Amino acid sequence: MFSFLAHRQACRSKQQERQERIKGLPPVYHAPLTTADKDILAQPVSQVVANVQAGTLKASEVLVAYGKKALKAHAETNCLTEVMIEKAEEWAQSCNTQGPLAGMPISLKDTAAVAGFDASFGYSAYVGKPMEKDSAIVRLLRDAGAVPFVKTNIPITLLSLESKNDVFGTTTNVYSKDHTPGGSTGGEGALLAYGGSRLGIGTDVAGSVRAPAHWSGIYTIKASSFRFLKSGNPTSMPGQEGVPSVYSPMTRTLEDLETIWRAIVSMKPWEYDHACLAIPWREVSLAKEKPLRWGVLWDDGVIVPSPACRRALQEVVSVLEAHGNEVISIDPPSPYEGLKIASQILMADGGKVCTRPMRSGEWNDPGVEQALGMLRAPRFFKRLYAWYLRHIRGDEVYAGLVENWYEKSVPEYMALVSQREAYREQWFKFMSEQALDFVLTVPNALPAVPHGGMKQGWKACGYTFLFNILDYTAGVLPVTHVDRERDALPSTFKARNAIESGSYRMYDAGKMHGLPVGVQVVGKRLEEEKVLEGMKLIEGLLKKEGKAYVLFEASD
Template sequence: MFSFLAHRKACASKQQERRDRIEGLPPVYHAPLSSADKSILAQPASQIVAGVQGGSLSPPDILAAYGKKALKAHAATNCLTEILIPTAEEWAKICDKQGPLAGMPVSLKDTSAIPGYDSCIGYSAWVGKPMQKESALVRLLRDAGAVPFVKTNVPITLLSLECSNDVFGTTTNVWNKKYTPGGSTGGEGALLAYGGSRLGIGTDVAGSVRAPAHYSGIYTIKASMHRFLKTGNPTSMPGQEGIPAVYSPMTRTLEDLEMFWRAIMSMKPWEYDHSVLSLPWREVNLSESKPIRWGVLWDDGVITPSPACRRALQEVVSVLEANGHEVFPINDSPSSYEGLKIASQLLMSDGAKTCMKPMRTGETNDPGVQEAAAMFRVPHFLRKLYTWYLRYIKQDEIYAGLVESWYEKSVPEYLALVSQRESYRERWFEFVHANSIDFILTVPNSLPAPPIGGMKAGWKACGYTFLWNILDYSAGVLPVTHVDAALDALGAFKPKNAIEAAQYRMYDAQQMHGLPVGVQIVGKRLEEEKVLEGMKVIESLLKKEGKAYVLFESDD
């Protein structure tokens, strides 16, 4: 009872604090957007920085424009957690006006540690416990002249592709409030898609920056481990190294994404964070290399991509082929299903105990995490019985093979899984090199954005992103098109397993009409620069064909 009451009190106080901080902002932030504000918001990040460096733009004016827009995004989607604007105003006055991010507002996932502000990441028990030390990432951003100004919402436990918790509530998709913006970096996805920020930072352990990019219609590149800063930020699973989480940039446009990556790498992040490799940004010119070879993963063997997602992938494949690129299916790659089995066991090897430990009595868990935790804690004899039922009665080997391995691991079992992971990585390494693959193209998820609450079924359907986490490959997502009710109807379809059946029950092209659909571009480990160039090739060809993606534009 005391735990439940403490939970309710913490949620109420935190929501009141957020309201008070918003209402207490100077009147300029509550005023309509001026023509000057709209001019600032329309400029690419590189142009804004150049304006500050040249003296034609003032950091406080830029902050005011983005502060206004971020509050409008929050009113529309409930995307913000910590309102840093009063502190940001002071930072804007003293920021380095010659830095690579001079005067540029940057939004941050709620995990980012800023002294004096909470990083409760949806746990009510962590409310009212402000960070004491600035993380390496935030310190670098401020040294580069950037102005962190808001933090954004996440799902409790950080282990969901949607975005809800009792402390801050549910964040919705800018294109349709009934659908999720993605997760776990869902608040960033909504804010960037709305235009309330251009440059943001998220984390990814199974698709947590790529799902929001796909679902919300923005851009990202998931970094390989040790390429990007992460030290000093709280997390839901400290010490989890089986499938390590990585911090990565997220942006509103591809141009902004390149600028952001280059700016951060120019600051020598390895001098801020001991975990970052001393690896400067490398120039990649694809036009001077051998013909580019694009391998296509059309189906991961678990879930067939929905008509909308397959159409987006086909559009990219077609435009590449039409322009002389070498594109081929990779049906003979190492089993994606095997990767999902290994990765899911490693990530949940503790039976979800660590991520759920801070939760209080009565605290609402993500429906997917709740179901996953329950499955990992089922007594062995019941799991064996259920596996037998799935395998021999339902004839569902895919789901049976996953269920039989989902249990809390001992240390020897965990070490054996790490060994399996390394063997799996080796086989992919050999496959990619044997086929001279430059990039792998695939969908980011089998569906566009699922409806709110869809992770009860969708948590098992993250294989298209999770695969590249276990391999530690660099992976980008760019938006390509939107769901079209006429073009993307499902038609006759027979699911091949229970996971696919549950996923497809959420697919409705009529209801999803207009939602963004992205494509995933994957490179080898530590090839973020090359992945960026591959994304630029695709986007430029789509634009040349008159198929440029249309960003969300709000009415304000």
């Protein structure tokens, strides 16, 4: 009872604090956007930075424009957690006006440690416990001249592709209030899509920057481990390194994505974070004597991409082929085997660490609840259920996941890490033998799902999770939007397994009409520069063919 009361009180106090911080801002932040504000918001990051460096634009003016827009985005989507604008006014006055991000406001996932502000990431137990110092990424950003000004919403436990918790509430998609912007970095997805920020920082352990990019219509490149700063930030699963979580940038445009990647690497992040590899930015040219070779993963064997997502992938394939690229369908080492290994490693502790801070009565994502329920079920029951799935339902896919879904001992965990390394070796040989420059696939089988969709879709993250266990660099760019007529599900569709069946219960091209659809561009480990160039090539060719993606524009 006392735990529940403490939980409710913490949620009320945090929401009141957020409301008071917004209400207490100077009147200029509550005024309509001016012509000058709109001009600032329309400029790419590189232009804003150049103007601040030249002295023709003040960092405080940039902050006002983005502060206004961010508050509008929050009013529409409930995307903000920590509103740091009052403090950001001080930072803007003293920022490095000659840095590579001079005067540019930047939003941060709620996990980012900013001195003096909470990093509760949805746990009421962490409310009112501000961080004592900035994390490595925050220190670098401020040294580069950037101005952190807001933090954004996430799901409790950080293990969902939605963004909801009792502390801050539910974040909605800018295209449809009935659908999620993604997770776990969903607040960033909504804010960037709305235009309330151009630069954001998120994390990814199973798709947490790529799903929001796909579902909100923005851009990201998930870094390989140790390429991007990470230390000094709290997390829901401290010590979980079997499937490394990585921090990575998210942006409103591809041009801005290149700007922030170059800026951060130019600051020598390895001098801020002991774990960061000392790899300067490497210029990559895709011009070769022979055509680039792209391998397309059309189906991971678990969930076939929906008509909308397959169409987006086909559009990219067609435009690449039309301009002289070599594109082949691939049959790589089993993505399903990768999913089995990765899911067991990630939850090897039985979900104990990520749920330990939760108080009595605290809401949890329905998908995570299902996962925890199965983890805690008796082994005998799971074996019996797996037998039923395999021999009665003919569902080998789900049976293989169920029978291995239990808390692991240390020897079992070490065996899984060994399996992970063997799996990575298989992919290494495959990529080499096929001489692939890139892998192309969908970021998720579906466009943005309805709120509560993780009850059916929590097992459906294989297209992103695969490249976490491989530690490959993977980017996502928006390509098109759902079309209710072209993307309708054929009446002949029949799900192959329980996971696919659950996912397709949510697919409705009519209700999803207009939602963004992205494509995932994958390189090998530590190929961030090359993946960026691949994304630039695709976007350039789509524009050349008159198929440029149209960003969301709010009517304010």
